[in-house]
């Protein structure tokens with residue numbers, strides 16, 4: 542019989558749904574020592590959070606996150622609120638001895654992320670950040686192939702995250718749903734929201750970034766603010782590209798934007814190594830493209846691996862070979878890994894320290910774009 546691990550979630554937006562779905566599914570598919578119990582969900586408005594709690598099966602609601610942290614029946618706090626609240630909640634949660642699962646990006650900037658990292662490490666509370674794409678089976682398979690040395694020495698790492706939902710100048714900034722456009726709530730624009738995913742995956746697959754040169758643009762300079770009702774300056778980056786050098790000597794090229802008409806969430810990466818190359822595309826997330834130069838010449842070509850067989854990462858837990866899974870399963874996998882790591886005393890990643898490293902890259906991007914200079918990533 543598994544033991545309960547009581548979850549208190551703060552926030553109930555898109556990510557609140559993705560995580561809640563993960564908590565509800567994980568114990569049906571993974572044999573784990575702990576099973577998440579949806580104990581409480583917290584948001585400022587009882588009117589809004591109550592229907593959410595009923596829909597997802599949370600046992601109770603809170604309207605003040607401090608009260609949630611005081612509760613003895615909460616083991617883990619899941620932070621799904623805008624970026625400018627992550628630090629305050631995390632610091633208080635660590636002080637209260639709660640485990641923390643925090644949405645990405647971890648913080649508004651690297652110094653804030655460092656403070657949070659030091660707090661959870663000092664409090665010795667298990668912690669994790671929701672960079673969920675690591676847990677898409679095809680991406681996990683890419684990690685496996687790289688670690689086995691199948692690609693050999695890596696020369697190039699290319700990644701994009703393209704969307705098109707902010708092109709209209711009439712779209713306001715700020716408030717529910719649109720806080721991602723408000724620099725005071727988000728800290729940055731596409732760099733922190735989208736490139737952060739690409740950077741997390743890249744650091745995991747290809748190791749640390751040594752230095753970078755970035756360019757950002759804000760195409761729409763002013764938007765009405767939903768909270769003040771006034772037209773205000775837009776402080777976020779609408780688009781960002783950067784080139785970099787990794788510690789292993791490979792060259793990186795990254796681009797993200799919310800102005801790529803026709804692309805809704807096109808996260809892609811390609812890695813070129815001495816022996817082989819791999820490519821992945823979120824719109825076709827269950828496939829990994831693989832080219833191996835060691836194949837006999839007449840057979841050489843790109844293979845499209847349908848990552849759905851029982852021996853592919855995570856897939857043995859789902860249906861029968863050949864039947865694919867989707868975006869939401871990456872959250873189920875992340876929760877499974879978190880619970881397993883907790884049970885075995887071997888914490889799952891990315892933890893706050895990993896997410897702090899991503900944050901160092903994000904800060905360097907903004908600094909480089911502002912100063913039009915190459916920036917070296919600390920340590």
Ligand code: SOE
Pocket residue numbers: 704734735738806
């Ligand atoms: C932005 O539109 C967004 O929802 C990000 O905030 C998520 O992290 C990303 O996975 C999908 O796009």
